[in-house]
Amino acid sequence: xxxxxxxxxxxxxxxxxxxxxxxxxxxxxxxxxxxxxxxVQEEGIPDRFLDLLEKxxxxxRNAKSVKVK
Amino acid sequence: MTENDDRGFKRDLLASLPNLRAFAVSLTGRHDxxxxxxxxxxxxxxxxxxxxxxxxxxRAWLFTILRNEFYSQMRKRGREVQDTDGxxxxxxxxHPEQYGRLDLQDFRxxxxxxxxxxxxxxILVGAAGFAYEEAATICGCAVGxxxxxxxxxxxxxxxxxxxxxxxxxxxxxxxxxxxxRAFGS
Numbered sequence: 640x641x642x643x644x645x646x647x648x649x650x651x652x653x654x655x656x657x658x659x660x661x662x663x664x665x666x667x668x669x670x671x672x673x674x675x676x677x678x679v680q681e682e683g684i685p686d687r688f689l690d691l692l693e694k695x696x697x698x699x700r701n702a703k704s705v706k707v708k
Numbered sequence: 709m710t711e712n713d714d715r716g717f718k719r720d721l722l723a724s725l726p727n728l729r730a731f732a733v734s735l736t737g738r739h740d741x742x743x744x745x746x747x748x749x750x751x752x753x754x755x756x757x758x759x760x761x762x763x764x765x766x767r768a769w770l771f772t773i774l775r776n777e778f779y780s781q782m783r784k785r786g787r788e789v790q791d792t793d794g795x796x797x798x799x800x801x802x803h804p805e806q807y808g809r810l811d812l813q814d815f816r817x818x819x820x821x822x823x824x825x826x827x828x829x830x831i832l833v834g835a836a837g838f839a840y841e842e843a844a845t846i847c848g849c850a851v852g853x854x855x856x857x858x859x860x861x862x863x864x865x866x867x868x869x870x871x872x873x874x875x876x877x878x879x880x881x882x883x884x885x886x887x888x889r890a891f892g893s
Contacts, residue, residue, distance in 0.1 A: 668865045669834055671815040676835035678812070679730035688725060691747060692718055695754045 717757050720766045721750070727836055728770050734831045735778050737820050745781070749774040768838065772846045775828065818868035822861055829857035830865075 728749065732742035752773050753760075760769055819827060825847070832843040833854065840858075844851045 668815075668862055668869065671812065671869075672819075672830065672834045675812055675815055675819070676730045676734065676831065679733045680726040682726070682729075684722065684725045684729075685743060687743070688746065688750060691750055692722070692754075695751070696718065 716762070717760070721753060721770070724767045724770050727767065728774060731771060731831060731836055732774060732778070734819070734835070735775070735824075735828060737816075745774060745778055748777050748781075752777065765842070768842050768846055771832070771836070771838075775846060814869065815865075818865050821868055822864055826857045826861035826864065829854050830861035833858050 725746070729742060729746050732745045732749075733739055736742045736745060749770060753770055756773075760766065822830070828847060829843060832838045832846060833840060838846065840851050840854050844854045847854065
């Protein structure tokens, strides 16, 4: 089966060498999985989490200074 | 705990947040629910920071908290019917040059069809960057279990994406024609 041979050859190519549309199914799935995941990661950290961490830090600092007094 | 340790904790937590958030989106399928889940996780992590051993893997620790939180909330509420299609197409249409690719949406849909245990396994190992051993610790199961879940998830995704037709994907019409010939259709 020539198709099977071609797929086996493709499997040995490193990820960087794989062009879109020319990859075996597994590589294609791995690539899409990372693409999807990275798209969310690249959105960065929403402000609400930065605010939350600041509040948590403030609360902790206040609690400590109360204890000291 | 000294103030320096506190700052280190916050810094490491911040560094893990984008990855943690991507995991939350993967689990919930929705950005709004994912951010609520991340918020709960931050509060839990903060409250329990003394139980975190400095120098150990904070990312894995945070992922474990988020995952436990996700499943305990799901058990409480029951899983709601998701309108993943609508939410993601809306989400991804914001930046068409970056996210608007049809194949990414199709992929998302396929991912949502996986059982929860398979989806989290393939995400942890295939996208979040964990070793099989770490993923097993996060999910509280054996390494072999994670391996077989990842393998089943791959097979299932192949089936799901295979039947949706490669011709729908991307601008590479020339390649589609070659594929069509190669498969004798």
